[in-house]
Amino acid sequence: AQTVTQSQPEMSVQEAETVTLSCTYDTSESDYYLFWYKQPPSRQMILVIRQEAYKQQNATENRFSVNFQKAAKSFSLKISDSQLGDAAMYFCAYRSRSGGSRLTFGEGTQLTVNP
Amino acid sequence: KAGVTQTPRYLIKTRGQQVTLSCSPISGHRSVSWYQQTPGQGLQFLFEYFSETQRNKGNFPGRFSGRQFSNSRSEMNVSTLELGDSALYLCASGRESSYEQYFGPGTRLTVT
Numbered sequence: 001a002q003t004v005t006q007s008q009p010e011m012s013v014q015e016a017e018t019v020t021l022s023c024t025y026d027t028s029e030s031d032y033y034l035f036w037y038k039q040p041p042s043r044q045m046i047l048v049i050r051q052e053a054y055k056q057q058n059a060t061e062n063r064f065s066v067n068f069q070k071a072a073k074s075f076s077l078k079i080s081d082s083q084l085g086d087a088a089m090y091f092c093a094y095r096s097r098s099g100g101s102r103l104t105f106g107e108g109t110q111l112t113v114n115p
Numbered sequence: 116k117a118g119v120t121q122t123p124r125y126l127i128k129t130r131g132q133q134v135t136l137s138c139s140p141i142s143g144h145r146s147v148s149w150y151q152q153t154p155g156q157g158l159q160f161l162f163e164y165f166s167e168t169q170r171n172k173g174n175f176p177g178r179f180s181g182r183q184f185s186n187s188r189s190e191m192n193v194s195t196l197e198l199g200d201s202a203l204y205l206c207a208s209g210r211e212s213s214y215e216q217y218f219g220p221g222t223r224l225t226v227t
Contacts (some may be wrong), residue, residue, distance in 0.1 A: 034215045045218035052214070089199060091158065099214055100171040101146045101209050105158040 002027045004094050006106035013082045014114050020067075021077045021109045023092030028065040034068065034075045038087040039108075048090070051075065053097075079111075087113045117141065119208050119219035127225045131218040136222045140187050140208030146170075147189040148216065149181060152203040161204075164189050165211070193224075201226045 003026045025034070030044050036041035037108050051059045063083075067076045079086055081083040093108040120139045126192050140147050148171075149161040160173040164183035181191040187208075193200055203223050209216040 018116065035215075037218075041224075042220070044220050045205060045207075047215060047217065050215060073218075095214060097214075098166070100162060100163050101148050101207070101214075102160050102171045103148070103150075103158075103207075104160070105150075107157050 002029075002094050002104045004092055004104050006090075006092055006109050008017065008109045009107070010110045012111070012112040012114060013053065013079070015082055015084060017082055018078060018080045019082055019111065021090050021092075021111070022075070022077075023075045023106055025073050025075065025092070025094050025104075025106075026092065027096075029096055029098075031096040034066075035093040035103070036064070036066070036075075036077045037091045037093060037105075038086075038088045039091065040072070045091075049077065053065070075082040082113050084113050084115060089110055091111075119206060119217055119223050121204075121206050121219040123222060124220065125223045125225075126225060127128055128196050129197055130198060132196050133192065133222055134196060135190055135192045135222060136185070136206075136207030138189045138191075138208075138219060140189070140206075141217060144208035144210055144217075146185050146209045146211060146216075147183055147187065148192050148207045148209075149189070150176075150205045150207065152205060152221075153201075158205070161191065188212065196226045198226050 034051045093103045148163040163171040183189045206219045207216040
């Protein structure tokens with residue numbers, strides 16, 4: 001079974017600074033997808049960024065980028081130029097390429113952005 | 116395009132009762148998945164439906180069931196509610212041709 005671990009329950013960053021959230025996962029599969037979701041106080045889960053395991057290039061979406069290290073099974077999220085609206089719980093998630101749409105989530109990291 | 120909708124948004128039930136939650140996916144999405152979110156257990160996968168068939172099931176007791184209709188709308192049912200069933204229930208939908216899933220706002224269930 002796949003597992004996802006986020007070792008940082010809480011992180012804080014100053015507005016306009018950069019922060020990196022960590023995620024490691026365990027799987028015996030070679031083809032899969034990884035995601036970062038954001039859950040603000042409204043509880044709406046928002047897809048932030050996605051990575052396909054067969055792609056070596058790290059995904060980037062505006063101020064959000066990932067550092068995907070397949071051999072190390074590591075998938076960290078970097079948020080540049082942090083904004084107050086980035087404050088939320090961030091979840092790392094794994095999805096196998098086969099076997100449907102099931103997502104396995106990490107425990108989450110609560111990000112605080114200080115003005 | 117409208118997002119995933121879930122009804123009701125909030126629900127209070129008494130232990131022993133049953134409850135039905137509804138999820139309408141994004142138009143064109145045929146996959147619907149359900150998750151339970153609690154402070155203690157985090158986000159846990161309940162089940163997934165695709166074209167009216169359950170494709171995946173998580174490790175939950177038989178009191179939790181679901182179904183999907185021909186228009187892709189899905190319902191989940193919890194019978195004989197327990198206090199531990201109090202949670203945020205999230206629904207997500209996706210296209211078969213895409214690996215991305217989009218979540219609804221959730222239904223907050225409180226069991227007293």
